[in-house]
Amino acid sequence: xxxxxxxxDYGFSDSLKRYYVTYHITGLGDDDFGxxxxxxxxxxxxxxxxxxxxxxxxxxxxxxxxxxxxNRFEDYxxxxxxxxxxxxxxxxxxxxK
Numbered sequence: 001x002x003x004x005x006x007x008x009d010y011g012f013s014d015s016l017k018r019y020y021v022t023y024h025i026t027g028l029g030d031d032d033f034g035x036x037x038x039x040x041x042x043x044x045x046x047x048x049x050x051x052x053x054x055x056x057x058x059x060x061x062x063x064x065x066x067x068x069x070x071n072r073f074e075d076y077x078x079x080x081x082x083x084x085x086x087x088x089x090x091x092x093x094x095x096x097k
Contacts, residue, residue, distance in 0.1 A: 003085060005085045007022065008024045021080065024052055025051040026049075
């Protein structure tokens with residue numbers, strides 16, 4: 001498994017009135033892919049063996065809401081991608097127990 005997580009979109013949804021981050025998840029084997037699809041609670045879109053995961057946030061929890069996030073965006077983005085990777089690996093590990 002070569003799990004990769006990249007942020008492809010983020011911002012504020014006018015229609016939902018919430019902040020969001022879209023994660024593009026690739027590199028999963030068939031078994032892990034199937035397990036993850038069933039474990040994820042947030043809205044997902046599947047294209048082939050790739051997952052697009054939308055996570056919605058209240059303003060106070062939005063990872064790019066801090067003023068400093070615009071000055072150091074790459075740092076904030078990298079941290080978010082690492083945190084999501086760790087979360088997904090934890091979900092997959094729980095399934096293997």
